[in-house]
Amino acid sequence: MSFEENVLIGLEVHCQLTNLKTKLFCGCSSDYRGKEPNSNVCVICLGHPGSLPKPNKGAIEYAIMTGLALNSTINSRTSFYRKNYFYVDMSKNFQISMYETNGSAAICTGGYLDINVGAKKKRIRITRIQLEEDPAKLVHIGPIDLSPYTLVDYNRAGMALLEVVTEPDLSSPREARVFLQKLRSILEHIGAFDGGLEGAMRCDANVSVEGGARVEIKNISSFKEVERALSYEISRQAAMIKKGERVVRETRHWDEIRKVTISLREKEEEYDYRYFPEPDIVPLHITPDYVEQIRAKMPELPDARADRFVKEYGIPAYDAQVLTSEKALADFFEECVRIYRDPKTVSNWIMSDLLGVLHEKGMEIQESKITPKALAEMLQLIKEGTISGKIGKIILPEIVETGKMPSQVVKEKGMERIADREIIERVVEEVFAENIKAVDDALTDSNAVNYLIGQVMRKTKAKGDPKLVNEIVRERLERVKKRR
Ligand code: ADP
Ligand code: MG
Ligand code: ZN
DSSP states (O other): OOOTTTEEEEEEEEEEOTTSSBOSSSSSBSOOTTSOTTOSOOHHHHTOTTOOOOOOHHHHHHHHHHHHHTTOEEOSEEOEEEEEOOOTTSTTSEEEEEOOBTTBBOSEEOOEEEEEETTEEEEEEEEEEEEEEOOOEEEESSSTTTOSOEEEEGGGTTOEEEEEEEOSOBOSHHHHHHHHHHHHHHHHHHTSOOTTSTTSEEEEEEEEETTOOOEEEEEEOSHHHHHHHHHHHHHHHHHHHHTTOOOOOEEEEEETTTTEEEEEEEOOOGGGGOOEEOTTSOOEEOOHHHHHHHHHTOOOOHHHHHHHHHHHHOOOHHHHHHHTTSHHHHHHHHHHHHHSOOHHHHHHHIIIIIHHHHHHHTOOTTTSOOOHHHHHHHHHHHHHTSSOHHHHHHHHHHHHHHOOOHHHHHHHHTOOOBOOHHHHHHHHHHHHHHOHHHHHHHTTOHHHHHHHHHHHHHHTTTOBOHHHHHHHHHHHHHHHHHHO
């Protein structure tokens, strides 16, 4: 199916500012994960009457930094509103959120993010960036529509959420995934959050096909799932249109287990929320001076870092882009290069081997145990000839899994390269005795020579020093030739 022409996708991305010490309006810890349910709360984040919210200055700074990174306008006046609704995930029956209306704006509006789709660059426009509080976490037993009851955990309630909304400029599930990956990398470079934490980056995806109504898919939890949910939804809508059915504007839920979207409700209209200004928080006045102070603190962002990788380390632009698509990966690469000063070799091993192993294990680099020091040591062992590159590839998964140093794995497994002439000569004797026909052919055919070398390597379990094996096989062939 070709998505390009007739599919519109717009994202509403919610990122928790996990690197802040506290929640958005109170002093409760932002480190709520793994705590006993409903223990990380206070009168403010539970919304007791009379409690007074105080905005977290750090959250405002991160929002401005994000706006600067996404080329947005930083608005001089912004205020918090009450978004009223009745649902168990918000015990005070409203969510405090920035809001765009006459006389008030979200903290940032407009802007764009350029993403690479294959060889093409594509510009995705940003609608707005704003701050709001995270609601409580609802825990269901099995699928949401079959759960006999719902458990509510307020530990998450009041966490600072940064919402980034895009225009419907994305036209395939793949583009949506690339956009999210890049946004995550930018926010990690800014230092706002750790996107690897469960639920730290969640996304509502809006999608319409061929001018049909748009459907909103709520709260998708990972990049992979966004791609899957959108693919499913596009097929569903396309099939309906083909049958002449009408796609209605609605909110759907992505069921990760059954891999389908299910209808939650017809879309509520804006006025249902009865937005009104939060009377307990004064409007924010953001001066150009303040914005400049923050601009001066902006760290290096992924695109600039990729350019630097190309210039400083001489690696291909594509590799630089992949390496900077995750901050942890870019950090890993640079740390490794600091120890083992051959950037191209380091980059090649990360690109074609380490990422492959991580992909196979379904792991992110942060979850794996391999350290830059371990990879650097392995490359050193290969360079010194202690192990072959092939052995390196064999032991890499174990290092990723256990975090052991390569020298230790090599020793435990007896995988050091065999550079002892006598041992290899003995193996060559065996191979010659077992492959009389190949030896015959090898006198005139270089393919047969390579076959013999391959057999020797196989018998040494890839541990034979390739140069030495090559040399000894050829010497041995010379002797056969002379005897004829
Ligand atoms: P809502 O209040 O319903 O969340 P927003 O104005 O916040 O509405 O927009 C939500 C998202 O819907 C935005 O990301 C926007 O890009 C996207 N969107 C708007 N129109 C369409 C459309 N026709 N198809 C797909 N997505 C759309
Ligand atoms: Mg919205
Ligand atoms: Zn609190």
